[in-house]
Structure formats: structure tokens, C-alpha cells
Amino acid sequence: MYTDFKPAKDRPAYIQVKDYMKRLITTGALQADQKLPSTRELSASLHVSRNTVLSAYADLEEEGYIYPLKGKGHFVVPTAGGLEQGRNGKDGSRAFKTDWSSRMSEFALTAERYDLMKHGIRAERGVISFTSIAPDEKLFDLQNVKRAFLDRMAIEGNVLLNYGYAKGYKPLIDYLKQYMENKGVDMKGKDILITNGFTEGFGIVLSSLKPVHGRILCENPTHHTAIKNMKMHGFIPTGIEMDPDGINLRELRRALSEGAFDMAYLVPSYHNPTGIVMSHDKRLDAIRLLNEYRVPIIEDGFNEELRYSGSHVAPLIACAGRGDGVVYLGSFSKILFPGLRVGWIVADEELIGYLESVKRAKTIHTSTLDQSLLYQYLHNGNFEKYLKRAKAEYKRKYELAIRCCEKWLPARRLSGDGGLHLFAEFDPPFRTRELLAACAERGVVFTPGDIFYVDGGGQHTMRLGFSRVSDDNIERGIRVIGETAKQLL
Amino acid sequence: MYTDFKPAKDRPAYIQVKDYMKRLITTGALQADQKLPSTRELSASLHVSRNTVLSAYADLEEEGYIYPLKGKGHFVVPTAGGLEQGRNGKDGSRAFKTDWSSRMSEFALTAERYDLMKHGIRAERGVISFTSIAPDEKLFDLQNVKRAFLDRMAIEGNVLLNYGYAKGYKPLIDYLKQYMENKGVDMKGKDILITNGFTEGFGIVLSSLKPVHGRILCENPTHHTAIKNMKMHGFIPTGIEMDPDGINLRELRRALSEGAFDMAYLVPSYHNPTGIVMSHDKRLDAIRLLNEYRVPIIEDGFNEELRYSGSHVAPLIACAGRGDGVVYLGSFSKILFPGLRVGWIVADEELIGYLESVKRAKTIHTSTLDQSLLYQYLHNGNFEKYLKRAKAEYKRKYELAIRCCEKWLPARRLSGDGGLHLFAEFDPPFRTRELLAACAERGVVFTPGDIFYVDGGGQHTMRLGFSRVSDDNIERGIRVIGETAKQLL
Structure with missing residues (x-):
């Protein structure tokens, strides 16, 4: 015993001794009520200072893994071990095996089936x-990311590390409201919800809208993760073919006249996978047509910033003016930092109220650290500079x-x-x-x-x-x- | 015009001029193909330098909001405006109103009904x-959090900001494997998935397990967010009363003999809301009993570290030894930083494979920044010191x-x-x-x-x-x- 202790250099030694002893206790190498070696003995065996062992033993006692007996040393607490060490150790229950794949839901099986990381x-x-x-x-400018982090920590570090709000980090929400207004969105009667990127936002919308007809209109082809999530949520996607300037309106009209749909999922700018930008006129026509049939539009604005030439085209939610039929899903992941999982939903404020409750139920809130770092980075004007370079x-x-x-x-x-x-x-x-x-x-x-x-x-x-x-x-x-x-x- | 420009001091002036002009364009105050004031005129009107306006105009042109005509100045791009500015501006579609509440799913309505932030x-x-x-x-020690961030950024900042893996950040997974082994968990045949806190982890499990019987066993009372999520996912929670040393085994046995259940949700340590710690013997008995009826256990380890006296008691997943019937949900939120949304699931590796696909489909992955900061903080030994003080x-x-x-x-x-x-x-x-x-x-x-x-x-x-x-x-x-x-x- 004690010959396999191999401490790492960049972590406090007493913690490593403590963890090592815990392992001996919980695996049964040291048994219930067994006496531990004296601190002097252990320090010799492990080649660490006696103070290190003293600190480790103090922690083990404090954490309830060992108990002292006056003048006799330290002993192993009996409840720290598992079944192997418990009185049930010899019965069959420790071999309990579950056939997990037979217990998987259609939701999980679909997620697995369409998982490109596994089957791509x-x-x-x-x-x-x-x-x-x-x-x-x-391309990432780490210097400004670090500065944004330190700036924000200095302003309200304690607040950032405690619970935040499901709706999102207020300064970021306010920034994004302006950002969307600059794109022409009439924010009156609308509100913003921060999500863990586009994907969570889409999942929140899909799980919140009642599948009355069980069908969603979309461009064909379209974003693979979107197809996966529609199917996971029990919706059948109905694809409309693409023209060089976006979705084919004649086909869209025909589909609407022939069937009923719960929503339409559209990627109007730099569409994934075709890269097509839907023309401004087509945007207005598509909105009018879908409004006519009372089909809400889920607009995926994921790539909107990546325009290299031509005119700026207002997003669908801007084109819809005061209408509340467009739910916009935004993200900086493709242009800024995907490692920060931040996206946002812009929609009618009554709808956002429901989505906020769903967001809270699903993930409490999005990382405040990610949100506040992103906010400060944007506020400092770094996004503009980065965007130009990128x-x-x-x-x-x-x-x-x-x-x-x-x-x-x-x-x-x-x-x-x-x-x-x-x-x-x-x-x-x-x-x-x-x-x-x-x-x-x-x-x-x-x-x-x-x-x-x-x-x-x-x-x-x-x-x-x-x-x-x-x-x-x-x-x-x-x-x-x-x-x-x-x-x- | 131009009298309501009120620049903030801590943000680059050219960006503020650009945003201000965008607003005039997208709201129609400046109309399609209208000429913009010269840079000289605008600099005088807004009381900013001409260079500031030149930068703003260059950006507006680059972003496709305005176009230049040689020798004549800059003009507004027609596609930047919405319906109000578009040819459909005068028809009824902009007033399109949706009755969102009538379109809400049972999932969303349940989330709203049990939303304590709204009705608490x-x-x-x-x-x-x-x-x-x-x-x-x-109590938060911001200095060490900052150090952990800067340490990690120096090591692999670029990697942290790009896409990560659904399963989680590898160094953190390895750390948590050791951490769970130190609690006595036999990790052989098991694996770890990182989640956005306990809540996402629970949601992933609930949506992945097929509701064959539609019923879940739990302690009564139990964690409010857990009740909400069980109901949102269509499960009926069946509550078993609590004794001073944890769930009443006689009642548990009776319930198991009378009905069939898809899983059991248990909070063995510092149970929410009763604060009770289930005794070691009871843990072994409960596992044996639930194994007997082939009911998987979802163990909520949320508060496990907050022991002030008494012996350490091994978590259920440790008590189960090599058995694969326990799914453990861990979190440091209650003891470390809830603002970092990091939790983890420990379970059988086949099951983790499915849950990983569900995690990827739901939120791609957990913020790498949160995970890497947490990892470095833990690795540096700060958790141990902080835990003692807290x-x-x-x-x-x-x-x-x-x-x-x-x-x-x-x-x-x-x-x-x-x-x-x-x-x-x-x-x-x-x-x-x-x-x-x-x-x-x-x-x-x-x-x-x-x-x-x-x-x-x-x-x-x-x-x-x-x-x-x-x-x-x-x-x-x-x-x-x-x-x-x-x-x-």
C-alpha cells in the first residue's frame, strides 16, 4: 500500500494526499473502522511533509471520512463506502444491469439517429x-475578450457569479434591443429572451407551440439541426424548394392551400446550406402569404452579419413591422465565439412571457459570465472591429x-x-x-x-x-x- | 432632425453615429434612395468630428445600408427598411396579431403555471x-476566479471560444471522474456528461426515458423544480412520505407492489425541502428494493458538500457499486457559483451515449468558458479553500x-x-x-x-x-x- 501515490506538480499536495486516502477508503482498501497510519508513517510512505499529511487528515476528518479516537489515532468512517463495503455487498444487487436502449424515448432515439457527430x-x-x-x-482577439471579462468582473463580479434571471442579463438585453432596432425591428410590443445559442431557442419555441397539425413549413434543403429538432418534437417538416432568390413562392402558396401548418421555419439570409439571401420583395410577399394563412414564422438569423457585398436586407421581423407573427432567433456563434453559448429570441411580449417560463424550467438561465462578457465586448466596440477583420x-x-x-x-x-x-x-x-x-x-x-x-x-x-x-x-x-x-x- | 443624438461616453463615437443613422434609415425617417447629409453637415449637426462621421459612413456603406454616387454623396439603400417602408406598407399585414396563448403547448402552460418567479x-x-x-x-473569492480565467485563457484561449463537445470539456470531465471516484463511485462502465446545471440534466433524463407507465416515485415533499419538470414531461409524481432518516421504506415497498413506475427521483443528502440526510443503511435498502422492481434511480446530489457534522455518507451511485441502475445528477451551484451553469450526469456509458445526443440536440454543448474556468478553479485547489470558508x-x-x-x-x-x-x-x-x-x-x-x-x-x-x-x-x-x-x- 501507499506505493502508487503519484502527485501532480501544479495542485496543492495536501489535496492530493486527501483524495488518495479517500480513494483507499471508498474502494475498501481501508475498511470500516480500520486504523489509518500515523501522520508520521504516512508522510514517510508518501514522501511528503508531515504538515501535508496533517492538513489532509484534518480535511478528511472535517469532511466526515475519518474519525479520531483520543490517543489512538484516526479511523475509517463506516458509511463512506458503497455496497461493496456495506452489509449488502454480497447479494446480487450490485450486478444490477439495465437494458437502457429499450428504455429510450422516441425523442432520444431521434436525437441519436440524426446525430452528425456520431454518424456524420x-x-x-x-x-x-x-x-x-x-x-x-x-481570428479571435483574446486580448479584448480578457479585457471585457476583467472590466465586467470589476464592475459586478459577485453578481455575475450568483443566480441570474431566466430572461437574461439586463445590459445584454438592452444592447440587443438597440441592435435589433438598428436592423429596423419595431420593438414596441416585443421583447427579448436570452438562450443558450440558437439551438436552445429553437427547442424552446418547438416545445412551446402546440402541435395542432404536426407540420412545419421550411425551405428544402434546410439546416440539419433544425430538421433534427423538428422531428424530435414530433413535427413533420414540409420542404419548399429554393429559387436563386429564396423560397419558391408558388410552391409555398400551393402547400398552404393544400394543408395546415403550425409554423414556418425560414432562414432568409445566407441560408444553410444553399447560402442564398432571400430578396427584399420576396420577404414582404412571404410574410403577407404566411400571415394570410395565420402561420407564425420562425426566422433563423444565424448568419446575417456575414454579408460581403450587395445591399443590407432587413430581416423578416423588421419587414413585418408591428405585426407579431415573426419569432426571430439570433446568434453571434457563427461570427463571434461559439464557445460562449449565447443566442436570443425576439418576439411578441406575451409569447416571450411563456417562453421565459419554459427557459427557466429547462435551464434556469444562460451563463451570466458568457452573457456579461459578450455584453462588455460588444459595448466596448470590439465587435465592430472584429467583424471588419473577420x-x-x-x-x-x-x-x-x-x-x-x-x-x-x-x-x-x-x-x-x-x-x-x-x-x-x-x-x-x-x-x-x-x-x-x-x-x-x-x-x-x-x-x-x-x-x-x-x-x-x-x-x-x-x-x-x-x-x-x-x-x-x-x-x-x-x-x-x-x-x-x-x-x- | 439630428437633435436627439445623445452619445454615451464609454463607447466609440463612430459606432454611435452609425447606429443613430441606421435607426433613421430603418424607421423611414430617411427614406429609400434619399440623400444623406454631407459628412461636414452631419458633423456640425451632431457635434462630432468629421472623421467620426467619415468612419460611420464608411461602415454604413460597408454594411450595405447606404450607397455612394460619384460626386453626389451617399444615398439610402431601399431594402434596409421594413413593411412600413416597403411597397406593402399600407396593407393590413403589418397589423397581423396572433393569439399566442391559445397556441401554447401543455408543456409551456405547465412551465408557466409552476413558475415560482411569476407566482411565488x-x-x-x-x-x-x-x-x-x-x-x-x-463569500465568492473573485481573485481566484479571475486567476482561473486568465490561467486558462493563456493555455488555450482560442480553443475555449470555439465550438466544444456535447459531452463536455475534457479536463473537467476527467476531474469529475476522479471527484466521483473519491466519493466511492465505481466508474467502470460509467461515463460523465456535462450539462447546464442540474436542471438541464434532469430535463435531458426526463425527455430521454420512455414514459411507459407515466409515473415517477419521489420523496414527498420534494424539489419544486423537479415536480415542475416531471409534470412538463407528462409524468405523474407519486410521493412517498419522509421519516427523520429519509424516505419511508414501508411506503416505498407498498407503492412498488401496487403500481409500476418508470423511475424514482431521490434527493438523499440535505434533501430539498426537509434538509434530511438518508442514512447509509436506508440507502442500501432503497437501492435493493428499487433494483428488485427494475426501477432506475435518478439521484439528485445537489447539496452533498454542505455537511457540517456527522459522518460522510456515500451517494446512492456509490452504494450501488457496479450496478448501473443509478443516474447521478451533480452540481456545484449551491456551494460554488450558480452564475456558471455547470452540472454533470454520471451514469452507465450506454445511457450516457444517448443522453449525449440529446444534449447536443438541445444545446450543442455547455459554455466552454464556464467549464474551463470551473475546471481551472478546481484544479488550482481553490474549491477546497472556498468550501472551508463557506x-x-x-x-x-x-x-x-x-x-x-x-x-x-x-x-x-x-x-x-x-x-x-x-x-x-x-x-x-x-x-x-x-x-x-x-x-x-x-x-x-x-x-x-x-x-x-x-x-x-x-x-x-x-x-x-x-x-x-x-x-x-x-x-x-x-x-x-x-x-x-x-x-x-
Whole structure:
């Protein structure tokens, strides 16, 4: 005993001795009411100072793992051990085995089935991967993040570390109200709820709206995580095809006249996966049409800031004016820091009241640290500076990726008006899954487009995320994809 | 125009000018294709430098809100405005109103109905409030939190700010594995999932386990948020009464023999609201009994660290040894920083695999910043020091509160073996809601116990949270409650 103690250098020694002894106690190596070695003996065995052992024993006693007997030393508390050490140790209960998969709900099974991290494309080291649309972390300005943290801690550190409000951190809410007003949103009668990113926001909305018809309208293709969550919540997504300027209105009208829907989920700017920006006129028409059929719109504004050219187009919720039929889900994850899980919902204040209760029931509130750091970073004006730098970088990659696609890719259609990815369609029956298999052998992977389709289609499509690929690799990778595609054609 | 520009001092002026102009554009004060004032004119009107206006105009152009015409100045982009400015501005769609409450799901309605922040006790300023069981923020050691943040940022700041893993931040998971092993948990065949606190963890479990029988066993009374979430997920909680050493085993056995249950939710240590610690023997018996009926146990370890006296008692998941029938939900919120939303689930690794997919679908992952800060704080050994200081403080308050209750309160039973609250029962038909109304008039509030009961009982009970009440106010407040109770009796 005591020969396997291997302390780490950067952690207090007494804590490591204490933890080591706890392990001996709870695993039964030291048994109920057994005497511990004296502090002198243990310090010799573990090669630590006697003071270290004294501190460790004091803590163990204080935490109720050992008890002292006057003049006799320290002994093991009998209740610290588990079944193995308890009086039931020898019966069969410790071998109790559960068939967990047979107990899983449809909700969990769907989450697992659509889990891209488990069943998606894995990129080995050294492979050129176009699968990610996460920001490039080399662009992050850590200095200003640190400053924002220290600024905010100095102002109200104690408050930040205690419970916050389900609705969100007040200064951030106020900032976002202005931010949305600057985008043209009429905030009168509307309110904001902070969420753990877009995904929680969407889940809150999906679980809060009654599935009367059980159907949701959406663009086809659309955001994979959105499809997953709609299905998990028991909704069937009905996909409407995309034109180069956004959702096909004729198809939308036909679907509305033929069936009833609980809501419409739309990604009007830098749509995932097609990268298309819905035109301003189309936005107004789509709102009018969905209003007519009393179908609320869930607007995903995830990528809105990543415009490299052309005019600013007001989000749907701005286009709707005083109307309360649009629920806007915002996020800075794709442009700022995804590690900070902060998103927000803008909607009618009565609706936000309900969603606030659901948010509280689900996760109490979003990390106040994340919210306050983000607020201070925004307030300090760092977002503006960062956005310029990041956009310059992404724009260069975007234009390079387009040039390379036009040069190498035998695609019938290439789309992407901005953002961090492009979308390519080949002539059917070309299958991008086969292309992917062939490219993967040559060290290049991308996302096959079929995962974004709600109807099993899209087998001739692909998404190319370029945000985390170097210029050299964008050229090399797209050339490989293009050459391989030509061989397969 | 331009007379209502009121810049804040601590934010870059050019951003404020830009935002101000955006507002004029999106609200239609400046109309589509209207010419903007020259930079010279605007700088004079707004009393800012011309360079400030030049920067603002450059940004507005870059962001697509205005366009330049050579030699003629800048003009408003037509697509930046909403319906009011659009061609549909005059039709009825902008007045579109939705009856949101009629569209709410049972899930949302239940969340709202059980929302204590909306329908619970509100403490006005100056009132002595025993309603909270949040930690006292005056105890937080901000210096070490700052150090932990800066340490971690220096090591891998870029990684922390980009996407993390649904399962959690690896160093924190490894730390918690050791932490649970130190409590006697046999981690072989088990795994850990990081969540946004206990509440998300519980929600993940509730939505992942199939409601075959639609019933959950629990202590009665029990944690209010747990009751709310069970009901939101369509489960009916069946409450088992509490003895002074934990759940009544005879009642538990009877319930198991009479009905079928999907799981049991138990709070074995410093139970909320009674403060009772389940004895070691009872833990072993309860596990054996529930194993016998194949009912998985959801163990809420929320308060486990707040032991002031007596022996350490191994958690249920440790008592279960190699058995996989216990799902443990951990959190440091009540003892460390609730503002950091970090909790964890320990369970069988097959189950964790499903829960990981559900976690990813619900919130992608928990804030990496929160997780890494917490990890570094724990690793640096600050938790140990903080816990000693906090426990010394809470123990003093705990003992004071007990003395005051024994002195003043005409209760038939007082419970609370540790933690941040006590629980008192009066002789029925005494109603603590009436007591609360009378006390509130005298400036003291507490939590009426009925909200913790699953069967409409507990009207003669109350919970007293003392963690955020000063010593003086503990004495004064409990005296007022006691005197008022005697008058009502």
C-alpha cells in the first residue's frame, strides 16, 4: 500500500494526499473502522511533509471520512463506502444491469439517429475538410475578450457569479434591443429572451407551440439541426424548394392551400446550406402569404452579419413591422465565439412571457459570465472591429472558393451569396456520397447535401464550408473534388 | 432632425453615429434612395468630428445600408427598411396579431403555471426573506476566479471560444471522474456528461426515458423544480412520505407492489425541502428494493458538500457499486457559483451515449468558458479553500437558525441536517400560507411548504432558507415568525 501515490506538480499536495486516502477508503482498501497510519508513517510512505499529511487528515476528518479516537489515532468512517463495503455487498444487487436502449424515448432515439457527430463525416488529421462552418479561431482577439471579462468582473463580479434571471442579463438585453432596432425591428410590443445559442431557442419555441397539425413549413434543403429538432418534437417538416432568390413562392402558396401548418421555419439570409439571401420583395410577399394563412414564422438569423457585398436586407421581423407573427432567433456563434453559448429570441411580449417560463424550467438561465462578457465586448466596440477583420478574411476565402469552384467543379449550379459555405448541385443521377468516398481516399472531405433535405432528395448536392480551410487547401481541395467528379461523371 | 443624438461616453463615437443613422434609415425617417447629409453637415449637426462621421459612413456603406454616387454623396439603400417602408406598407399585414396563448403547448402552460418567479413570494426591499437557498455572493473569492480565467485563457484561449463537445470539456470531465471516484463511485462502465446545471440534466433524463407507465416515485415533499419538470414531461409524481432518516421504506415497498413506475427521483443528502440526510443503511435498502422492481434511480446530489457534522455518507451511485441502475445528477451551484451553469450526469456509458445526443440536440454543448474556468478553479485547489470558508459561515448561520427556531417557533417538528435551509412542520390544521400573509405585513417572508408537495399536502409546513440572511436578521426574522405563529395558534 501507499506505493502508487503519484502527485501532480501544479495542485496543492495536501489535496492530493486527501483524495488518495479517500480513494483507499471508498474502494475498501481501508475498511470500516480500520486504523489509518500515523501522520508520521504516512508522510514517510508518501514522501511528503508531515504538515501535508496533517492538513489532509484534518480535511478528511472535517469532511466526515475519518474519525479520531483520543490517543489512538484516526479511523475509517463506516458509511463512506458503497455496497461493496456495506452489509449488502454480497447479494446480487450490485450486478444490477439495465437494458437502457429499450428504455429510450422516441425523442432520444431521434436525437441519436440524426446525430452528425456520431454518424456524420469524420475528418482524420491531415485531411482537407470542408465540413465545418464554425469560425476560424485564429481570428479571435483574446486580448479584448480578457479585457471585457476583467472590466465586467470589476464592475459586478459577485453578481455575475450568483443566480441570474431566466430572461437574461439586463445590459445584454438592452444592447440587443438597440441592435435589433438598428436592423429596423419595431420593438414596441416585443421583447427579448436570452438562450443558450440558437439551438436552445429553437427547442424552446418547438416545445412551446402546440402541435395542432404536426407540420412545419421550411425551405428544402434546410439546416440539419433544425430538421433534427423538428422531428424530435414530433413535427413533420414540409420542404419548399429554393429559387436563386429564396423560397419558391408558388410552391409555398400551393402547400398552404393544400394543408395546415403550425409554423414556418425560414432562414432568409445566407441560408444553410444553399447560402442564398432571400430578396427584399420576396420577404414582404412571404410574410403577407404566411400571415394570410395565420402561420407564425420562425426566422433563423444565424448568419446575417456575414454579408460581403450587395445591399443590407432587413430581416423578416423588421419587414413585418408591428405585426407579431415573426419569432426571430439570433446568434453571434457563427461570427463571434461559439464557445460562449449565447443566442436570443425576439418576439411578441406575451409569447416571450411563456417562453421565459419554459427557459427557466429547462435551464434556469444562460451563463451570466458568457452573457456579461459578450455584453462588455460588444459595448466596448470590439465587435465592430472584429467583424471588419473577420469579414475581410472570410470574404477573401469566399471569393477564392467561388473562383476555384467555377474553375474546377463540373456543377450545374453553385450558390452562396455570402457566409461561410457554398452549395453545389450536380446533374442527377450524380451522387455526391460516391464522390465523397472517392475524395476521402484522396484526403478531401465535404458534407453531402442529402442530410439537409427533408424528403430524401439532394443526393446530387454538396456543401463546402471554407471558414477553417487555408487558402492553399481551398485551392487544392476543390481541385481534387473537381477532378474526382469529372472522373466519376 | 439630428437633435436627439445623445452619445454615451464609454463607447466609440463612430459606432454611435452609425447606429443613430441606421435607426433613421430603418424607421423611414430617411427614406429609400434619399440623400444623406454631407459628412461636414452631419458633423456640425451632431457635434462630432468629421472623421467620426467619415468612419460611420464608411461602415454604413460597408454594411450595405447606404450607397455612394460619384460626386453626389451617399444615398439610402431601399431594402434596409421594413413593411412600413416597403411597397406593402399600407396593407393590413403589418397589423397581423396572433393569439399566442391559445397556441401554447401543455408543456409551456405547465412551465408557466409552476413558475415560482411569476407566482411565488416576492420580497420587497427591506423585507427579511427566508425564501432563497442561493449561496451568499459576499463569500465568492473573485481573485481566484479571475486567476482561473486568465490561467486558462493563456493555455488555450482560442480553443475555449470555439465550438466544444456535447459531452463536455475534457479536463473537467476527467476531474469529475476522479471527484466521483473519491466519493466511492465505481466508474467502470460509467461515463460523465456535462450539462447546464442540474436542471438541464434532469430535463435531458426526463425527455430521454420512455414514459411507459407515466409515473415517477419521489420523496414527498420534494424539489419544486423537479415536480415542475416531471409534470412538463407528462409524468405523474407519486410521493412517498419522509421519516427523520429519509424516505419511508414501508411506503416505498407498498407503492412498488401496487403500481409500476418508470423511475424514482431521490434527493438523499440535505434533501430539498426537509434538509434530511438518508442514512447509509436506508440507502442500501432503497437501492435493493428499487433494483428488485427494475426501477432506475435518478439521484439528485445537489447539496452533498454542505455537511457540517456527522459522518460522510456515500451517494446512492456509490452504494450501488457496479450496478448501473443509478443516474447521478451533480452540481456545484449551491456551494460554488450558480452564475456558471455547470452540472454533470454520471451514469452507465450506454445511457450516457444517448443522453449525449440529446444534449447536443438541445444545446450543442455547455459554455466552454464556464467549464474551463470551473475546471481551472478546481484544479488550482481553490474549491477546497472556498468550501472551508463557506461551510464555516453557513454552519454558523445554520446553528443560529436552529437555536432561534427552537427558541421561538411553535413547530411540532424541525428538520435539516445541514445545507442552506431548515424545514418546519406545525400541528395541522395550522396553515403556513396564513402565517406568511401575517408575517409579510411585519416585513418577514419564507416559502410555504405546500409547493413542495406532490399531493396538495404540506399546508402546515414551511421552508426557511438562511444562506443569504444576516445573523441579526435570522434572529429578528425567526422571532417575528414565531411570535406571529403563536398569535395565530
